[in-house]
Amino acid sequence: MIIKGIIKTGEYYDSVSLMLIAKELNSFDGIADSGVVMGTVENKSILVSGGLFPQEFENAGDADLLIAIKAENNDAYEKAIAKLDDLFKKLRNKSSESSDFVPKSLEGALGQIPDANLSLISVAGKYAASEARKALEKGLHVMLFSDNVSIDDELELKKIGKEKKLLVMGPDCGTAIINGVPLAFANVVSRGDIGIVAASGTGLQEVSCIIDKNNCGVSQAIGTGGRDVKKDIGGIMFLEAMNALENDPGTKVIVLVSKPPHPEVLDKITSLIKDFSKPVVAILIGGNSEQIEKNGAIAAKNLSEAGEIAAALSKKISVESVTEAIKNKNIEIEKLGIKLAGNSKGKYLRGLYSGGTLCDESQLILKPLIGNTYSNTPLSPEFQLKDLFKSEENTIIDLGDDDFTVGRPHPMIDFSLRKKRMIEEAQNKEVAVILLDIVLGFGSNLDPAGEIVPTIKEVLKINSSLNIICSITGTKNDPQGYNAVKKSLSDSGAIVMDSNADASLLAGTIIKNIK
């Protein structure tokens, strides 16, 4: 028997590799025993007691790898060493496990699907325009999820798009549904004959989900990005998309969703509506609807109503019957609010939103009930929160705004900030209502109930008289499943309303009626 060893300095292998080597080594012919350890004092001593300590190990240090071999004879030792070398070589290269070729660019990808027709881009803003330009040059429609794209670039891209008759959705377009396929942050909505053009991401999600809840479906849902309807861009894509839906045989009803467009853009939109053959439902969040109504569109008061009216048109039910039903429902909600107010302590409302448009809508619904609310995105500037992390009186905040998302995932994905804030609000005895939105669909957190239910329970433990009111933007076919999420939330003690509009109405009624 001979005992010999190798010291490897400056070469490092992970523990799995070391174990593999030790195992293989013992299986070689003529090897009686072996040890593979780092050369620490303690390990040297176990090599000594294991009878595996060649002299040359004396000076080895903590960071050296020791391989001790007890072999029948020198020949067996040499053979083992040779095999060992191969083994190390293999391990060194194991990391570059071969996998299928992944293209490195749009061009490369086109090599794999030459007939691709849409490029979905979500790289950092400063590179996004250039990627979009390449896609347009290759004749692909573009969905630009990235934000921080300059207004000049946006204008140029949309001009190219218009000229080439290609869609340019975005920048900052979070959601779209094309040919029934949900893109980026979108819900799994049934296919149908209602087409949507939206300059608001969560607005599009809420309307499409309400349509789905009413057993109707969406033909196309085209996002344009919020800036499209501003003066600089002049509504280029909003108008292109409207025309496309008017010409689409699969679309019977058109829904328009936007914050108030620039007057010049609004003029262009209304002049299109005038000539359209298909019914148009419009929701201009916070805007005046007179002009579009005059030109033949049906104006909805909120996102939910827009969805319900569109569904009615699709099902060929009279619009009046729907607005009547909504009116009756609102009376019921007000009754419930008055009842809940009786059992409530505190006096203020705190809304913690992840969807920007939903946050705006809620403030608009609350204003006639309880007046202006404080916010990081208030309806009027004097209600700007001084400290974003401290609520004042009635406060509705958008946690998805840049104020909160720099260096952190979006609150639809990461609930931690919202959970922390819920606990803080609950500890304030003046708070009577916490209002929440939960957005489901692709891209959002896959287990929202698991995230928020423990917090709801904790909040109710801190203050059992609190009203936690929420709405869920989602469908039964979303990966999270609307029904399952709704059940978990209800079971935990939250009041789950059918829409953000309903939830806001209930919240406002409670605050209004607390004595």
Next chain:
Amino acid sequence: MEVILGSEILEGTYTQIHSCFRDVINFSINDDLLISIANEKIGGGPLNIVIQECNTEEIKSVTVKSSEIVINNSVSYQCYRKEWILPKLSRIDISKLLKTLEPVFLNNIEQLSLAFLIDEKQKPIFKSTLERAFLEKAIHAFTFLGEDIRKCCRLFKGLGFGLTPSGDDFNAGVLTALGLTTLLRTKNEDFSLKKDIFVSTMGKNPVSNNTIYIAYKGMCSEKLFRLLNAVKENHRIEIELNNFLNIGHTSPIDFLTGLYAYLKRYYDN
């Protein structure tokens, strides 16, 4: 793409590659410590830079600036700093943690880790003379956990298999446990104990040193942070535990052995 930068990483350019694996590449800071660029599987930590889907083999150098890092002098990423400080656990949380960890040691069959110190049934997997020698040394060292924790850690230093010998991970676990208990009772002797263990367990293996250093500073890795918080909040415990166990081969278990053993003693007394 979001890049997360650990709180302990100083600005500067790092070019000396210490070691490179599939999920992580280490750069020497000095003779004692490393900074690591890792993917999301390994996750964040005080001395880690996390880049999603990073190809460690292509990285030759990294320059850290206040809110930007530059790889190979050419590719730059926006990044933000994150601190991973040990969360404060109450006595109840600690008992929950102990309950959570128990099954880990029982399910550990076939790995040459220190789990046998908690679950004796695992002793027979140590077969060769070398493995038996390791077993005996570890048992011997472990007997001092109660009466002389300093000696216990000294004996564990550098003991065992793997790139970070099991004993070093064990010691980092003990130091982390000490960090958790000092958050509950601020006794001066605890601080000096931590210091003594730290000084006597730092060695010449920078990979081991990193874990010991982080534990001594009262910080932890992202995965441990998430695990401890999951226990606190009673939510996602299993998922986080699994994520933690997946960051290494025997290291996570060796670490948890040290953490568990010390906390158990603390809790029982």
Next chain:
Amino acid sequence: MAINDLFNSKLKVINTGLSSFHENLIQTGTESVQVDWKPPVVSNPELLKVIEQNQQRISEANKKAIEVILNGKPVLTGLDIAINVIPGMKKNLILHAGPPVTWDRMCGPMKGAIMGALMYEGLAETAVEAEKLASSGEIEYAPCHEHSSVGPMAGIISASMPVFIIKNEAYGNFAYCTQNEGLGKVLRYGAFSSDVIVKLKWMEKVMYPILKAAVEALGKIDLKNMIAQALHMGDEVHNRNRAGTSLFYRAIAPAIIRSAESRDDAASVLDFINGNDHFFLNLSMPAAKATLDAARNIDGSSVAVVMARNGTDFGIQLAGTGNKWFTGKALIPDALYFAGFTKEDANPDIGDSAITETVGLGGFAIAASPAIVQFVGGTAKDALNYSLEMYEITAGENNMYQIPALNFRGTPTGIDVIKVVEKGRTPFIDTGVAHKEPGIGQVGAGVLSAPIEPFIKAFEGLADFYKK
């Protein structure tokens, strides 16, 4: 495809960015390809814009460059002594590999090779004398590339060395390269001991006249054809030249037998070629050089016509920017080292042999040569991926050089510096690694990525051209 046509087609998506979007699409049963995107390495948006605005002109220029490269028809037409044929060659001029470099900045192997060349020329007796002369300023140095030549490793050519003459029959230009010395202690790795000089003298006195007569007898040898065949036989003609050497041997052997005066000398020359798998490298390189030189001076083209290293710097030249060199530091290759050697022993990347990659061979054709990848520790699939990736940064595909494993697709040809910079991916070079001390020889091999710096500079140089 107008918007309404999109509504009537099956949605097929290319996803650039967050990979979760791609996974979600796959989950809904939609066809989607994920792009492994990297940010461009030039961060100056002004320059990117200049290039974007001139895209039309650039692609026209590149189309022309590719046409010239693909039309190239390199043939071996003869041999002669350097000073007789290489333009500008003179007694006190020594040509070297890579971009220009002064004596004081030269690496060990290059200095050693120059000292050897001075002794070979009889300008110095001893190494000490040679070194003194080399640094005296009496000797002039210039890149091979600036004299229609190429040389592997140190790439030293001095006045009385015999060279192969390669003619590009399509455009009438010539390229030159010395005869390959084989492995072991050789000048190109910086060895200059007396046995090295003795071998060089044998190559001059015995091999050169025999080869010269044989080629003369044959008239010419079509190298493009021979390279194309070698690719089908497992060579990529940079790091593996076994098939090419065999094909050359088969072509030249009868002519040598017929034209050699001494049967012994003929046998010794044939034995020398047969015993040196790399013999063909000194033909594949000038073939590439002759092909690419014809594409020089196509204004505004972003296609590279030279990629070369001198052991200190890595330099490239573009078809569209005249004779300007764009250089950066040559890196120490992170290769697979032979037993007993480590990265510590390696010299930074050296040699003109990257001219093979520049013409669409070598690392670009490595999918045709899986044996090489195995040698450096990869799999056949890795080899395919290396070549596939190079299509991302090239302006065209070869018409003659094909990759059997890719269904005889033409090799990626014509490195487009704009694509390199935009995609942040540099060419793969399939190369040998020299020891940093002169004369020890090859210590490793690997598939390496070129440094990005010269490409960024070339991109900026091209942008400057368009700004004017």
